[in-house]
Amino acid sequence: MDILKDIVKKNNSKILLIVLDGLGGLPVRDGRTELELANTPNLDNLAKKSATGLHIPVDYGITPGSGPGHLGIFGYDPVKYQIGRGILEALGLGIDVNETDIAVRGNYATVRYENGKAIVVDRRAGRIPTEENRRITKRLQEEIKEIDGVKVIIKPGMEHRLAIVFRFPEKLPEGSDAINDTDPQQVGKEPLIPKGENPNAEKVAQVVRKFIEKASEILKNEQKANYILLRGFAQKPNIPTMEEKFGLRACCIAVYPMYKGLASLVGMDVIEFEGSSIQDEVETLKKVWEEYDYFFVHIKKTDSYGEDGNYEGKVKIIEDFDKHLPKFLELSPDVIAITGDHSTPSLLKGHSWHPVPILIHSPYVLGGTSERFTERECLKGELGILPAVKITQLLLANALRLKKYGA
Amino acid sequence: MDILKDIVKKNNSKILLIVLDGLGGLPVRDGRTELELANTPNLDNLAKKSATGLHIPVDYGITPGSGPGHLGIFGYDPVKYQIGRGILEALGLGIDVNETDIAVRGNYATVRYENGKAIVVDRRAGRIPTEENRRITKRLQEEIKEIDGVKVIIKPGMEHRLAIVFRFPEKLPEGSDAINDTDPQQVGKEPLIPKGENPNAEKVAQVVRKFIEKASEILKNEQKANYILLRGFAQKPNIPTMEEKFGLRACCIAVYPMYKGLASLVGMDVIEFEGSSIQDEVETLKKVWEEYDYFFVHIKKTDSYGEDGNYEGKVKIIEDFDKHLPKFLELSPDVIAITGDHSTPSLLKGHSWHPVPILIHSPYVLGGTSERFTERECLKGELGILPAVKITQLLLANALRLKKYGA
Numbered sequence: 001m002d003i004l005k006d007i008v009k010k011n012n013s014k015i016l017l018i019v020l021d022g023l024g025g026l027p028v029r030d031g032r033t034e035l036e037l038a039n040t041p042n043l044d045n046l047a048k049k050s051a052t053g054l055h056i057p058v059d060y061g062i063t064p065g066s067g068p069g070h071l072g073i074f075g076y077d078p079v080k081y082q083i084g085r086g087i088l089e090a091l092g093l094g095i096d097v098n099e100t101d102i103a104v105r106g107n108y109a110t111v112r113y114e115n116g117k118a119i120v121v122d123r124r125a126g127r128i129p130t131e132e133n134r135r136i137t138k139r140l141q142e143e144i145k146e147i148d149g150v151k152v153i154i155k156p157g158m159e160h161r162l163a164i165v166f167r168f169p170e171k172l173p174e175g176s177d178a179i180n181d182t183d184p185q186q187v188g189k190e191p192l193i194p195k196g197e198n199p200n201a202e203k204v205a206q207v208v209r210k211f212i213e214k215a216s217e218i219l220k221n222e223q224k225a226n227y228i229l230l231r232g233f234a235q236k237p238n239i240p241t242m243e244e245k246f247g248l249r250a251c252c253i254a255v256y257p258m259y260k261g262l263a264s265l266v267g268m269d270v271i272e273f274e275g276s277s278i279q280d281e282v283e284t285l286k287k288v289w290e291e292y293d294y295f296f297v298h299i300k301k302t303d304s305y306g307e308d309g310n311y312e313g314k315v316k317i318i319e320d321f322d323k324h325l326p327k328f329l330e331l332s333p334d335v336i337a338i339t340g341d342h343s344t345p346s347l348l349k350g351h352s353w354h355p356v357p358i359l360i361h362s363p364y365v366l367g368g369t370s371e372r373f374t375e376r377e378c379l380k381g382e383l384g385i386l387p388a389v390k391i392t393q394l395l396l397a398n399a400l401r402l403k404k405y406g407a
Numbered sequence: 408m409d410i411l412k413d414i415v416k417k418n419n420s421k422i423l424l425i426v427l428d429g430l431g432g433l434p435v436r437d438g439r440t441e442l443e444l445a446n447t448p449n450l451d452n453l454a455k456k457s458a459t460g461l462h463i464p465v466d467y468g469i470t471p472g473s474g475p476g477h478l479g480i481f482g483y484d485p486v487k488y489q490i491g492r493g494i495l496e497a498l499g500l501g502i503d504v505n506e507t508d509i510a511v512r513g514n515y516a517t518v519r520y521e522n523g524k525a526i527v528v529d530r531r532a533g534r535i536p537t538e539e540n541r542r543i544t545k546r547l548q549e550e551i552k553e554i555d556g557v558k559v560i561i562k563p564g565m566e567h568r569l570a571i572v573f574r575f576p577e578k579l580p581e582g583s584d585a586i587n588d589t590d591p592q593q594v595g596k597e598p599l600i601p602k603g604e605n606p607n608a609e610k611v612a613q614v615v616r617k618f619i620e621k622a623s624e625i626l627k628n629e630q631k632a633n634y635i636l637l638r639g640f641a642q643k644p645n646i647p648t649m650e651e652k653f654g655l656r657a658c659c660i661a662v663y664p665m666y667k668g669l670a671s672l673v674g675m676d677v678i679e680f681e682g683s684s685i686q687d688e689v690e691t692l693k694k695v696w697e698e699y700d701y702f703f704v705h706i707k708k709t710d711s712y713g714e715d716g717n718y719e720g721k722v723k724i725i726e727d728f729d730k731h732l733p734k735f736l737e738l739s740p741d742v743i744a745i746t747g748d749h750s751t752p753s754l755l756k757g758h759s760w761h762p763v764p765i766l767i768h769s770p771y772v773l774g775g776t777s778e779r780f781t782e783r784e785c786l787k788g789e790l791g792i793l794p795a796v797k798i799t800q801l802l803l804a805n806a807l808r809l810k811k812y813g814a
Contacts, residue, residue, distance in 0.1 A: 061804035385791035
């Protein structure tokens with residue numbers, strides 16, 4: 001992919017990428033998939049005159065998480081650029097992360113003390129209610145704001161989960177996140193002491209140990225959540241921005257924090273807006289249309305219903321999107337692409353490895369190969385089955401943003 | 408694909424891979440291929456509800472031998488893992504090879520002696536009958552059992568061919584097979600002296616020189632086969648087992664020694680059984696069904712008839728397999744894949760580079776794209792045209808044996 005660097009050029013074109021999270025499916029009723037069951041006249045009409053195909057997010061047979069799924073369609077090799085668990089958790093809970101941060105996932109846990117030593121009794125503190133978590137985390141954040149000049153940011157998740165970011169005063173060398181998990185993975189054992197695998201990581205680990213000590217002291221009278229176990233220490237990956245890599249001023253219109261976070265990792269501006277409907281997203285898009293080259297619009301609920309195994313819900317969201325599609329098209333993007341970051345078949349109630357339908361429309365496509373925007377119809381398309389990481393260069397090409405390679 | 412290592416998991420699923428050797432073909436009558444000419448109601452019925460496609464064994468335009476062909480579909484990059492000719496020949500003649508072995512292909516040859524020096528008169532000893540070869544080899548094996556503590560195993564092949572394995576008392580360092588061929592490739596020349604390119608190989612070469620000397624002495628009164636020329640010294644490649652790589656307890660049901668040998672190279676248990684028909688293979692499969700996760704069933708004759716240019720014979724074998732298919736399906740594998748290791752079009756009377764039809768059936772496929780199991784119908788399928796080396800990870804995914812990659 002190094003050849004791109006030399007051939008990227010800029011122009012005034014607008015590229016719109018709409019990601020319906022977990023879009024792809026499998027047959028659920030009458031041998032038809034969610035996309036096949038949905039009534040989607042606008043999508044079908046667009047598919048008829050678009051380049052269609054299916055993309056493979058990571059590799060054949062590989063089921064991607066949201067991180068690798070999105071990195072791929074943004075044009076970043078998801079095997080080369082790995083996002084640590086801690087970073088993803090922090091992003092998901094709405095913490096901005098930067099180069100000076102170490103992020104980690106936390107679990108509230110229950111311990112008992114024997115001869116002054118903590119012994120894990122429940123690794124998830126009886127899955128305390130989220131409300132309880134919020135109360136405790138608020139208190140913790142109020143009492144721990146900083147340790148040895150390192151800012152500590154704590155955010156509650158669902159039930160017993162939380163994310164913690166240690167914000168150092170300056171950029172940390174690569175490898176500073178090489179710290180072991182403290183979760184012993186078994187009850188009846190002592191939590192592990194976090195230690196750094198190298199001198200830089202050990203400096204971080206010192207701060208973490210003080211944090212655990214302070215937190216245990218503050219939490220000691222809690223009935224259940226009297227300890228915090230930590231897993232997945234991670235730094236922000238060293239990743240070029242979309243401006244650097246593709247010459248694109250890119251922005252993100254998404255509702256959920258994790259997707260905003262993923263977009264910001266590759267240098268997209270995250271547009272904040274009121275509301276959470278597709279209509280709200282379209283209106284936000286209109287407002288910023290003049291300011292950017294590349295617009296990533298994320299629609300979450302296709303995935304959520306897929307995860308629940310609720311194929312009717314997924315069908316309905318697809319139909320809802322279809323109704324809004326003309327409003328997106330009214331903006332007359334030079335290139336529009338519609339796809340998912342991975343498949344989430346209701347049948348599997350989770351992410352899957354199946355290739356994801358994609359359409360790309362611009363004045364420079366063949367089209368005329370697919371009657372509808374479905375898995376099986378996209379198989380007939382001119383894009384064939386392609387790796388997700390190639391999508392962005394196709395969008396650039398269709399926007400006439402790539403010069404000739406070689407003479 | 409180092410990422411597989413971290414995401415492979417185990418469960419109780421059963422994966423059945425049936426390889427019809429040399430399956431793919433080209434038009435031979437009325438513009439139809441062998442698969443298109445065959446009457447295959449069961450295969451077609453399965454193809455209709457399966458993921459279909461074509462796989463490329465090694466690379467576009469590359470015609471694979473049996474070694475690379477099988478390694479690919481077993482999930483091993485056939486360019487990374489190369490199997491030396493000597494090893495393949497030994498496996499083909501039914502010699503088990505291990506880490507302490509150096510294997511080599513032999514030709515019985517005719518030499519005359521001039522001033523005590525051998526001069527090659529016929530590099531193939533007039534292609535002596537196989538019976539003659541067997542008699543001579545038996546005598547040779549009886550008289551040479553060991554040289555300097557190195558066990559010598561000699562097996563006759565067809566006509567003038569044989570394989571020799573030098574079994575050392577301990578594992579040999581990599582590169583110990585760097586020994587030149589002794590065949591001068593021309594008559595009227597002296598056989599070359601085998602020499603090692605490095606000290607380890609030279610130790611082996613010393614044993615080989617003594618072997619040649621002894622053999623020449625024993626054979627000196629044979630009329631034609633009075634010498635042995637050696638080519639393709641090789642060690643067993645250093646290759647992880649399917650258990651190590653994919654977490655699969657794998658077994659092989661095959662009739663011909665080479666395929667059993669290839670399977671054993673990747674750590675499959677080779678199941679021995681009486682008979683050689685497809686029916687015998689099905690019955691053997693039933694017997695061991697509870698004991699393994701992954702079953703490789705090899706059917707040879709599609710390739711043999713292809714090599715003979717006998718398209719009617721190939722059609723008949725395909726039809727014979729089709730009749731047996733319901734018996735395989737009765738075992739209710741969680742995942743079944745049917746394909747070939749390469750194409751052997753009757754038209755070409757040999758292996759070819761053409762992509763090979765494949766179907767994969769599990770509860771987690773789209774299906775509904777191919778009316779039959781043929782080259783042209785498989786082109787319409789959801790697998791597209793894929794590298795053979797990706798097949799195993801797709802089988803694992805369909806067996807729900809891969810965890811999510813990334814969060």
